Amino acid sequence: MSSMAPATTPSAAKPSLRERKKIKTRQAIRSAAYRLFDQQGYDATTVEQIAAAAEVSPSTFFRYFPTKEDVVLTDEYDPIMVEALRNRPADEPVVESLRQAILPLLHEMHDADREESLHRMRLVQRIPAIRARMGENMAVSCDMIVGALAQRTGRSPKDLELRVVVGAVLGGWQEAMLHWVDTDGTADLPELMDRALTILAGEFAHISRAS
Amino acid sequence: MSSMAPATTPSAAKPSLRERKKIKTRQAIRSAAYRLFDQQGYDATTVEQIAAAAEVSPSTFFRYFPTKEDVVLTDEYDPIMVEALRNRPADEPVVESLRQAILPLLHEMHDADREESLHRMRLVQRIPAIRARMGENMAVSCDMIVGALAQRTGRSPKDLELRVVVGAVLGGWQEAMLHWVDTDGTADLPELMDRALTILAGEFAHISRAS
DNA sequence: CTCTTTTTTGAGAGTTACTTTCATTTGATG
DNA sequence: CATCAAATGAAAGTAACTCTCAAAAAAGAG
Numbered sequence: 001m002s003s004m005a006p007a008t009t010p011s012a013a014k015p016s017l018r019e020r021k022k023i024k025t026r027q028a029i030r031s032a033a034y035r036l037f038d039q040q041g042y043d044a045t046t047v048e049q050i051a052a053a054a055e056v057s058p059s060t061f062f063r064y065f066p067t068k069e070d071v072v073l074t075d076e077y078d079p080i081m082v083e084a085l086r087n088r089p090a091d092e093p094v095v096e097s098l099r100q101a102i103l104p105l106l107h108e109m110h111d112a113d114r115e116e117s118l119h120r121m122r123l124v125q126r127i128p129a130i131r132a133r134m135g136e137n138m139a140v141s142c143d144m145i146v147g148a149l150a151q152r153t154g155r156s157p158k159d160l161e162l163r164v165v166v167g168a169v170l171g172g173w174q175e176a177m178l179h180w181v182d183t184d185g186t187a188d189l190p191e192l193m194d195r196a197l198t199i200l201a202g203e204f205a206h207i208s209r210a211s
Numbered sequence: 212m213s214s215m216a217p218a219t220t221p222s223a224a225k226p227s228l229r230e231r232k233k234i235k236t237r238q239a240i241r242s243a244a245y246r247l248f249d250q251q252g253y254d255a256t257t258v259e260q261i262a263a264a265a266e267v268s269p270s271t272f273f274r275y276f277p278t279k280e281d282v283v284l285t286d287e288y289d290p291i292m293v294e295a296l297r298n299r300p301a302d303e304p305v306v307e308s309l310r311q312a313i314l315p316l317l318h319e320m321h322d323a324d325r326e327e328s329l330h331r332m333r334l335v336q337r338i339p340a341i342r343a344r345m346g347e348n349m350a351v352s353c354d355m356i357v358g359a360l361a362q363r364t365g366r367s368p369k370d371l372e373l374r375v376v377v378g379a380v381l382g383g384w385q386e387a388m389l390h391w392v393d394t395d396g397t398a399d400l401p402e403l404m405d406r407a408l409t410i411l412a413g414e415f416a417h418i419s420r421a422s
Numbered sequence: 423c424t425c426t427t428t429t430t431t432g433a434g435a436g437t438t439a440c441t442t443t444c445a446t447t448t449g450a451t452g
Numbered sequence: 453c454a455t456c457a458a459a460t461g462a463a464a465g466t467a468a469c470t471c472t473c474a475a476a477a478a479a480g481a482g
Contacts, residue, residue: 018449018458025459047439057461062440095414128347135346136339142386158393163386164407165414171382175353175374182369196375200415203306203376207412229429229478236430257467268432273469 026064029054033071034119042127069133072123077105078141085148094149094162098169099197106190118185125181138174142166172196237275240265244282245330253338280344283334288316289352296359305360305373309380310408317401329396336392349385353377383407 032053036045047068051061065071084101092100109117124134143157146166150157176196180189226234243264247256258279262272276282295312303311320328335345354368357377361368387407391400 016450021449022459046437059441059462060460063459066440068439093414093417095418099418131350132343132347135349136343138346139342158390160387160390160403160406161410161414163390164383164410167382167384167386168379168411169382171378171380171385172375173378174382175378176371179369179371179374192371195371197415197418199372199375200379200411201418203304203372204408204412204415206304207306207310207408227479232478233430258469259467269468270433270470271431274431277469279468 025054025056025060029056029061029064030071037123042123042130067133069130072120072130073133073137075137075141077109078144081105081141082144082148085145086152088152090152094153094165095169095197097149098145098166099194102169102173102193103190106193110189114185114189118181121177121181125178134174138170142170145170168200169197172200236265236267236271240267240272240275241282248334253334253341278344280341283331283341284344284348286348286352288320289355292316292352293355293359296356297363299363301363305364305376306380306408308360309356309377310405313380313384313404314401317404321400325396325400329392332388332392336389345385349381353381356381379411380408383411 029050033045033050036049036053047061048058050068050071051058054061065074081101084104085097088097088100123130125131142163146159146162147157149155149162149166150159153162155162173193173196176192177189180187180192240261244256244261247260247264258272259269261279261282262269265272276285292312295315296308299308299311334341336342353374357370357373358368360366360373360377361370364373366373384404384407387403388400391398391403
């Protein structure tokens with residue numbers, strides 16, 4: 001999902017020297033950026049400063065991150081999520097599949113990167129530009145998830161039901177994450193998300209049709 | 212909600228000459244912008260071109276629209292929505308209040324501005340920068356709606372249930388609108404949204420707890 | 423109508439994110 | 453070592469957005 005974690009080396013096999021250098025540079029840029037964001041704020045920090053602090057040229061910065069926002073929002077979980085969704089039984093209800101795909105991800109994130117995730121979500125909450133990009137990532141994730149589910153269930157990717165359900169779950173998810181930030185990360189994130197889904201079940205159960 | 216319509220003169224009483232001029236300028240800029248977007252695409256159109264086509268200076272452009280994206284995304288419906296939510300009975304279920312507040316808005320939009328809404332949503336769908344801003348507006352709307360509902364029901368604005376439900380409804384709403392664009396606006400938007408809510412009710416009804 | 427006050431506008435210069443190009447370096451490979 | 457491909461840096465360019473200040477236009481009072 002949007003704005004999760006910056007990949008804790010996803011099972012590296014045998015990185016060549018070049019790869020290792022690339023990874024190191026990437027992380028050097030990122031941590032320099034976070035340091036500066038903390039010191040002077042996001043907007044007040046220019047890309048040139050980040051590049052200088054990481055000891056690379058500005059052009060190198062943009063080679064690693066297409067935009068300044070991408071330093072914060074790099075989503076490495078979408079493919080995992082799509083894969084998880086593909087492997088669910090074809091006749092499982094959509095929401096249940098989503099739950100089963102999301103919760104393990106949250107657990108992994110919670111165990112491995114809690115501090116950094118919190119840091120990142122705080123920026124998402126505070127900086128409009130980042131919130132905006134988060135929204136875009138959301139839309140992209142939504143498309144991918146809908147695509148995966150459509151394929152699995154043989155429906156069209158334009159199917160109203162699919163899209164609405166996925167959109168709703170992601171919308172609820174985002175709010176759950178923001179709530180988590182509001183509590184300063186004291187709550188248990190996966191448990192929070194589980195609760196969120198239960199809430200939705202309770203709320204929507206009474207709706208039929210009206211107008 | 213985010214990215215709806217550019218206000219069809221919301222019950223104008225007696226605009227002074229100054230006001231009238233302002234409105235005219237605003238619309239001149241907007242229609243010039245839409246014309247150019249159609250001709251050359253959004254990204255290829257610079258603010259200077261828009262200003263020139265509308266016969267104002269670039270500085271004037273930015274006085275009317277803080278960013279280029281705001282030409283497309285100007286939300287005049289949030290206050291109406293909040294007002295509608297305040298006037299609902301205090302013990303009404305949250306989702307029902309949302310439905311009752313949203314549907315009339317969609318009807319109004321559908322009757323008054325269908326063509327322009329469609330035009331706008333097409334840009335939302337196609338242009339990443341606009342989609343991003345749409346996401347941000349979404350978040351802002353979400354906050355406002357949560358705030359209104361929190362006040363009405365005496366809950367905290369940080370209340371998990373409230374936030375998750377509102378987030379989910381807005382997420383579903385957005386997808387419904389995008390679906391509407393996919394059908395080229397042939398569907399009836401309010402009916403679509405009503406259907407979306409019904410779908411959610413059906414989907415979430417089966418969830419309880421697991422893990 | 424005239425003078426004063428306030429608002430709107432335009433011109434221009436400045437900042438910064440982001441792009442593009444090209445020459446140089448540096449790690450990989452036979 | 454020699455050759456090839458990839459990573460880097462320097463530098464110039466674009467366009468969105470900001471800021472300042474002075475001119476023009478409207479509102480209001482005498």
